[in-house]
Structures are given as structure tokens and as C-alpha cells.
Amino acid sequence: MSKRAAKLAAVPPKGEAPAVAAYRLEEQVGHLLRRAHQRHAAIFQDGIGDLQLTPMQFAALVKIRDLGKVSQNQLGRLTAMDPATTQGVIQRLVARGLIERTADPDDRRMTVLRLTAQGRATVEAAIVRAVKITEATLAPLTESERPVFLALLRKLI
Amino acid sequence: MSKRAAKLAAVPPKGEAPAVAAYRLEEQVGHLLRRAHQRHAAIFQDGIGDLQLTPMQFAALVKIRDLGKVSQNQLGRLTAMDPATTQGVIQRLVARGLIERTADPDDRRMTVLRLTAQGRATVEAAIVRAVKITEATLAPLTESERPVFLALLRKLI
DNA sequence: CTAAATTCATTTGTACACAAACGATCGGTC
DNA sequence: GACCGATCGTTTGTGTACAAATGAATTTAG
Numbered sequence: 001m002s003k004r005a006a007k008l009a010a011v012p013p014k015g016e017a018p019a020v021a022a023y024r025l026e027e028q029v030g031h032l033l034r035r036a037h038q039r040h041a042a043i044f045q046d047g048i049g050d051l052q053l054t055p056m057q058f059a060a061l062v063k064i065r066d067l068g069k070v071s072q073n074q075l076g077r078l079t080a081m082d083p084a085t086t087q088g089v090i091q092r093l094v095a096r097g098l099i100e101r102t103a104d105p106d107d108r109r110m111t112v113l114r115l116t117a118q119g120r121a122t123v124e125a126a127i128v129r130a131v132k133i134t135e136a137t138l139a140p141l142t143e144s145e146r147p148v149f150l151a152l153l154r155k156l157i
Numbered sequence: 158m159s160k161r162a163a164k165l166a167a168v169p170p171k172g173e174a175p176a177v178a179a180y181r182l183e184e185q186v187g188h189l190l191r192r193a194h195q196r197h198a199a200i201f202q203d204g205i206g207d208l209q210l211t212p213m214q215f216a217a218l219v220k221i222r223d224l225g226k227v228s229q230n231q232l233g234r235l236t237a238m239d240p241a242t243t244q245g246v247i248q249r250l251v252a253r254g255l256i257e258r259t260a261d262p263d264d265r266r267m268t269v270l271r272l273t274a275q276g277r278a279t280v281e282a283a284i285v286r287a288v289k290i291t292e293a294t295l296a297p298l299t300e301s302e303r304p305v306f307l308a309l310l311r312k313l314i
Numbered sequence: 315c316t317a318a319a320t321t322c323a324t325t326t327g328t329a330c331a332c333a334a335a336c337g338a339t340c341g342g343t344c
Numbered sequence: 345g346a347c348c349g350a351t352c353g354t355t356t357g358t359g360t361a362c363a364a365a366t367g368a369a370t371t372t373a374g
Contacts, residue, residue: 037190109322149309266352
């Protein structure tokens with residue numbers, strides 16, 4: 001026992017497991033993913049400029065544009081928002097006149113979402129900026145690193 | 158002009174730029190980062206079990222443990238939380254008796270944060286689970302892909 | 315065809331995340 | 345030693361994010 005005293009001295013007191021002492025928050029995937037997402041959100045807000053869209057508002061507009069008309073739940077699944085979150089995002093887009101809600105005549109549980117003319121113009125202007133936002137986000141990576149990173153990131157979902 | 162009619166038919170109407178029409182939300186870094194972070198949060202909540210900690214509460218506890226005592230602003234910088242967010246996280250940890258706040262005698266603007274005995278026990282138990290949470294998050298990647306992914310992710314911050 | 319299970323939208327409550335503005339306090343400068 | 349800019353903690357307001365519960369409508373099972 002006494003032979004290992006020197007080694008034990010480098011280890012935390014009270015018999016704390018080494019793995020616990022060696023845990024470094026900054027190296028954990030979760031922390032890194034959060035920081036990276038955080039940075040992207042900042043770049044997005046800066047790059048979207050006067051259009052005043054949040055990432056989720058933009059995502060909703062893009063998917064409605066892709067499909068023409070969508071139900072609220074369907075939009076939530078496409079953008080990975082739960083129903084409660086979708087509710088708020090849709091409300092704000094309707095309030096700004098970017099989308100319109102109508103009742104679905106075939107299924108009275110559902111509401112149909114469509115872009116307004118202003119909404120269509122806004123998405124198209126936003127997408128031009130979103131392309132630059134993506135570039136800015138990936139700027140720290142080299143040309144060859146980007147597809148590698150994106151492929152691995154996609155596997156993680 | 159009429160010669161190109163066939164080609165133009167494949168292109169969106171009203172002269173919409175091709176880049177705008179070809180924009181795919183699902184392939185954008187921002188969307189992928191959000192989804193990956195989302196998935197990690199779900200794994201975290203599941204894996205932390207009965208300890209009932211959010212990722213940010215856990216992060217705060219870990220950094221306070223690392224430093225022994227920290228000011229609130231300092232903690233915010235270490236965990237990448239802004240002051241307003243830090244406020245709420247700290248409040249909830251104090252309310253649960255996991256940390257304690259005392260006034261700094263040398264600088265009356267600052268408050269000193271420390272772990273309570275219960276707080277220390279909780280972090281140590283949580284770290285054991287956090288290691289497994291990290292593993293579960295990275296599970297979709299092979300052993301050799303993981304360091305590659307983490308290195309690229311780190312470059313992005 | 316009716317009862318049960320499912321789906322859709324909504325509401326409530328908690329927890330980040332950040333902008334913006336605030337008073338209190340500190341550090342440095344003149 | 346009074347002023348001035350910076351820092352610290354706090355509050356308010358907006359926007360996700362999600363659990364949990366609800367009522368209305370639809371689908372499925374028996």
C-alpha cells in the first residue's frame with residue numbers, strides 16, 4: 001500500500017473514482033454540440049438581417065414553401081418541433097402576416113397552413129441569406145473537412 | 158427561347174434563383190446541429206435518471222466542483238451561459254440545496270458559489286452517469302469516427 | 315355500428331437563451 | 345479625491361423546448 005503512496009497522491013482524496021475526477025466538461029459532446037449550436041444561432045441572427053426571423057420561424061417557412069400546404073402537426077414533424085412549440089412559432093408567423101391558417105374541410109381536427117405572398121417573398125429573400133449563414137458557420141472547417149463533418153453529424157441524429 | 162422551353166420547365170417559375178429552389182433544410186448545418194443537440198438532451202434526461210438535473214444544472218455543478226468557489230459571472234463564462242440564464246440556473250440549484258451563495262468580502266458586487274455536501278455527492282453521482290450519456294450520444298459513430306467528429310466539432314466553436 | 319385507441323390542436327408549467335436596461339460597485343485617471 | 349468607464353448581479357420581455365393534460369374529431373377493432 002505504502003508503495004503506491006506517490007501514485008495515490010496524484011489522485012483526488014476520499015477515494016473519488018478517477019473517472020469522476022478526470023471528467024472535463026469542455027470535452028463532452030453535449031457541451032460541444034450546445035456551443036456549436038449557440039454559435040450558429042448567433043451567426044443566423046446576424047446574417048438574417050432586417051428580415052427578423054428566428055431559425056425556427058425560418059425553418060417553418062421553408063417547409064411550408066416546400067409542400068405548398070401543411071398541417072400544423074405535419075410541420076412540427078418536418079422541422080422537429082413538438083406540438084406546443086409549433087403552436088407558438090405558427091402564431092407569431094400568422095401575426096406577422098407571413099402565413100395563413102384555414103380549417104381543413106376533410107378533417108376538422110387539422111388546420112392548413114399556407115404562405116401568404118409576403119411570406120413567399122420573405123422566405124426567398126431569407127434563403128439567399130441562409131446559404132451565406134451556412135457558409136459562415138462552416139468557415140472554420142476546410143473544404144474537405146466539411147462533407148466529413150456533415151456526414152458524421154447526420155449519423156448522430 | 159422556345160428551344161429552351163423543356164429545360165426551363167424543370168426550373169421554378171417566375172425566375173426564382175435555382176439556389177433558392179434547391180435549398181434543403183434537412184442538409185443545413187444549423188438544422189443538423191439543432192437535431193443532434195436535441196437528441197443529446199433527450200439522452201441526457203433519460204440517463205441522468207432520478208438525479209433530476211438538466212444539462213445546464215449539471216454543467217454548473219461540474220464547474221463549481223472544478224474550481225471550489227466561483228462567482229456567478231465567472232460560472233456563466235465557463236459554461237457559456239449569459240448572466241440572465243445563469244441567474245435562473247443558480248436559483249434553482251440553491252433552492253434544491255445543491256449549492257450555497259455567500260457575499261464576497263473583497264468585492265461586494267460578487268457572490269461566491271460553492272457546493273454543499275449534498276451538491277458534491279450529487280455531482281459525483283451525476284458524472285458517472287454523464288460518462289454513459291456521452292457514450293450513448295456517440296454510439297452511432299464507430300470508435301475511429303468519434304475523435305474525428307469531436308475534433309471537427311471543436312473547430313466549429 | 316359502437317366502443318376503444320389514435321390523432322390533432324391547444325393549454326399550462328418549467329427551463330433554457332438572449333437582448334436590453336438597471337443600480338451598485340469597483341478600477342483607473344486626472 | 346471626484347469622475348468615468350467597466351464589471352457584477354438583477355429584472356423584464358420574447359422565443360424556443362418539452363412534459364403533461366385536455367377536448368374535439370377520426371380511425372380502428374370487435
